Amino acid sequence: MNLTSQNIFALMLSMALLILAGCSDSSSNSVTGDTDPKQPGPGDPCPQPPAAELSIRINEAMVDNVTTLPDSNGTFFPWVEFYNPGPEAMDLAGAYFSDSLADNQKWVFPCQFQETILQPGEFLVLFFGGDGNPDDLHIDFMPELTGDQIWVLNQSSDFFSFNADDLVSDQSAGRFPDGDSVVEVLSAPTPGNPNADPVGPALFVRGDLDLDLDVDEDDLNLLSGHFAGSPISTECADRLDVNDSGTITVSDVSFLVQALAGNLTIPEPFPAEGLDPTPDNIDCEGP
Numbered sequence: 001m002n003l004t005s006q007n008i009f010a011l012m013l014s015m016a017l018l019i020l021a022g023c024s025d026s027s028s029n030s031v032t033g034d035t036d037p038k039q040p041g042p043g044d045p046c047p048q049p050p051a052a053e054l055s056i057r058i059n060e061a062m063v064d065n066v067t068t069l070p071d072s073n074g075t076f077f078p079w080v081e082f083y084n085p086g087p088e089a090m091d092l093a094g095a096y097f098s099d100s101l102a103d104n105q106k107w108v109f110p111c112q113f114q115e116t117i118l119q120p121g122e123f124l125v126l127f128f129g130g131d132g133n134p135d136d137l138h139i140d141f142m143p144e145l146t147g148d149q150i151w152v153l154n155q156s157s158d159f160f161s162f163n164a165d166d167l168v169s170d171q172s173a174g175r176f177p178d179g180d181s182v183v184e185v186l187s188a189p190t191p192g193n194p195n196a197d198p199v200g201p202a203l204f205v206r207g208d209l210d211l212d213l214d215v216d217e218d219d220l221n222l223l224s225g226h227f228a229g230s231p232i233s234t235e236c237a238d239r240l241d242v243n244d245s246g247t248i249t250v251s252d253v254s255f256l257v258q259a260l261a262g263n264l265t266i267p268e269p270f271p272a273e274g275l276d277p278t279p280d281n282i283d284c285e286g287p
Contacts, residue, residue, distance in 0.1 A: 046094040046111035051157045056090050056118060058153050058160035059083035060174030060186070060195055063143050068170045068189050069125070071138070077129035078143050080151070081191055085179040086120030093117075095154040099143045104152045107139050125191045202235070202284045203273040207242045207256055207266050209234075211287055213273065215266065220256050227253065235286030238276050242266060246280035 060081040062068060070076050080097075084090050093116045098106035107130075109116050115137065118124055130138030143149065144164060151160040162173035162183045172189040175182065176198050184198035207215040209222040209232060223240060226232045227250050232240065240248045243255040244267035258264040268277055276284060 048094045048096065048108075049091065049154060049157075051154055054090060054092075054095060054154050054157040055085060056092060056095075056153065057083050057085060057158050057175065057179045058151055059123065059178055060172050060189070060191065061143075061149075061151065061160065061162065062170070062172040062189055062191075063145050063149075063164050063167065064169045064171075066169045068172075069191050071127045071129075075127075075129065077127040077138070079125055079127050079191060080139070081174070082118065082124045082126070082153075083175075083178050084118035084120055084122050089117055089119050091117045092124070095157070096152075097139060097154075098152045099141070099149060101150055101152060104155045106141050110134050110137070113137055123192045201275055202286050203275065204236045204239050204269060204284050205273055206239060206244065206268070206270045206276075207259070209239055215256075215259075215270070217260065220253070220260060223253050223256055236284035237282045238284040241280075241282055244276075244278050246278070246282065248282070 058080060060083075061079070063078045065076045065078055067076065069079060082092065092109040093111040093113070095109050096105045096107065097109065098104045100106060112135070115124060126137055126139055128139045128142050130136055130140030132140045143151075146164050148163050149161060152158075153160075160183060162185075166185050167173060170189065172186050172191075173183055174186045174190075174195045176184060176186065176195050178195050186196050187199050188196040190196050205213055205215065207219055207223075209219040212218075222232060223242070226240065234240070237248060240252060242252040242259070245251070255264060256266075259266050268274060276282075
């Protein structure tokens with residue numbers, strides 16, 4: 001190989017090395033050649049909001065939704081309402097929701113829905129009964145229909161406790177006023193709107209066993225039958241405590257006989273509806 005050939009070979013080798021070096025430098029910017037970073041897709045996870053910064057409250061719940069509120073498919077699933085008391089907008093995306101303290105990460109709010117961003121004073125109602133589809137805002141588990149409940153938002157941002165046994169079909173438990181600390185049985189369900197007043201204590205007329213707001217021989221027959229093998233089913237046992245002794249015995253029958261004869265006066269609440277003024281262990285929680 002002559003000198004000219006050596007010079008040509010060295011020049012070609014130098015050019016090849018420069019080309020390789022240039023390729024190596026360009027690959028550090030983007031392997032795919034894209035100039036913009038890849039945006040997260042709809043199913044990608046998003047960060048969990050810090051518990052101390054998420055002020056959204058679990059505000060109302062209905063576990064036995066029979067006729068109150070259907071979902072977009074016309075199905076009556078249990079539902080839960082969330083409320084932002086303010087003063088700033090809050091995003092639930094990435095937050096966990098559960099009805100179990102032992103498993104407080106049952107379901108996570110997806111990230112691609114504008115509905116999860118609650119403005120101050122805004123409500124969000126979500127149905128249960130989901131199937132795990134991340135593109136669906138249905139919560140993908142079903143709550144218990146009986147017993148004590150403790151629902152958890154974002155693992156510790158908020159706790160919502162109530163007893164499902166206190167609720168009949170289409171009745172809800174919630175905070176009053178909205179966002180308050182106490183959860184009570186509400187007088188009417190109000191999904192997506194300010195909560196109604198709580199159900200007040202049950203009113204009754206003492207001795208009124210047929211619920212006609214009058215005490216007469218029909219009530220005496222019912223009370224006598226109660227001790228003769230035909231017990232009365234009532235959520236207000238105070239009705240049977242005619243003499244207000246704190247116990248229900250056959251002495252209430254004899255007292256009612258004397259009262260109907262005009263010889264004794266039935267203690268309050270009588271003759272109008274009211275509350276039992278005497279503290280005892282007999283409850284009145286309904287009709």
